[in-house]
Amino acid sequence: MTLSVLSVASEAFPLIKTGGLADVVGALPEALAPHDIAVTTLIPGFPKVMRAIGEDAPRVHHWTHIIGTEAWLREAMIGTHRLLVIEAPQLWEREGLPYVDTAGNDWHDNWRRFAVLARAGADLASGAVPGYDFDLLHAHDWQAALAPAFLHYAPGPGPVAKSIVTIHNIAFQGSFAAHHFPDLGLPPEAWSVEGVEYYGQIGYLKAGLRTADAITTVSPTYAEEIHRAQYGMGLEGLIAARAECVSGIVNGIDPAIWSPTADAALPAPFTVDTLDDRIANKRAVEQAFGLEQDDSPIFTVISRLTWQKGMDVLVEVIDDLVALGGQLVVLGTGDPALEIAFATAALRHPGRVAVRIGYDEPVSHLLQGGCDAIVIPSRFEPCGLTQLYALAYGCVPVVARTGGLADTIIDANEAALAMGVPTGLQFDNVTTNNIVAVLRRTMRLYADQDQWRTMQVNGMNADYSWHHSGRHYAELYRSVLGNP
């Protein structure tokens, strides 16, 4: 039987993206189609999204009042998949980023913006929007996580869909002042520890985790880690209480977008059999970033420049990286102090270190296809996508042993080397000493080009396409629905 799933999120590639969440939401419909699961995606009508769907996308529903706002639902097709967009100009059509204003502060009405997203999802999944009917609602992150709570406490008039919440990053929880509670239209009993109340506030993610039929996160190791205070960020008790319905499914990558054999951003496309051609991409990186051309390995960083990503520690070891004989290219945006620290390091090391502050998809592809190694020293990493792209592009991942990084990279320890199976390097605890040690180990492996080549080949042969992850989600959906 074909299952009908409503995927509710604040981002979906290629329409609107600030991070890995968008890649996953964008990929799910295609990943689940082979399993006889039709995924419809519901996202807010940010200006970019409205431009992409165009004026022709019909208005299919009108809310005179949804959490105190007038809104319309527009429907469009992305390829063969249905997209629903909430048009509410007073909420979404603004200069700035999806969650913050141009000064970098959270939008003052984020509580309302994402309550509307969740309420619209719940309406669609409980018969309140004529013509729509779903078996299951899949809510992503705090922005959508109130939807299962609405389904639980205040559903629409029709059959109520089952629900799943996926945690892409438990650090972002969506907590808002209690005085907004009456505006949500939830019954008084929802204001409890069993409902939406969270340390005296309204917890959007908390509410979803409490009320959804199942909880997933984006790697098995992260699913374990969030049971502990160090990673659970206050939600560890709830996660532990619901341990039986918590699981981890690693994200996949989309080969239509990430394939070194056919990538318009690479001057020299290559396959696992033509890895020697890759050098032309390295030369292009050197040229684009003004690096000296020599035999040293080029490390790259493609990342949000934040504490989570360990960037404050990495920036401290740039001098060591250069002293060891490495070069570095950084592409990222984030914490202004870190942006300055990286830019300053580049000034200290002309020809050895280059930093581009900005967000640039094509450049990220070139770096994956031309640099030798990517450094990912995250303090925590629910799944991580850049290491998966790196594997596919023969760029060896050097990663902290946490979350999805621990699950997807095979460390080049002696046993793994003897068996010829490593795909990268891992290290414990993000400290300057540990990063310098792993960089030193990377330099040694790079000096042995046979070993290096083995890691590249293993990485390129590893299958992190959506094939496996799609199957896991399909199994989960069906089990939540009682295996129809």
Ligand code: ADP
């Ligand atoms: P997170 O979602 O925590 O930021 P992920 O590794 O899961 O981290 O996903 C990050 C995504 O954003 C990847 O697709 C990565 O290539 C992309 N990305 C991050 N920073 C940049 C940048 N400055 N330019 C281009 N792409 C970037």
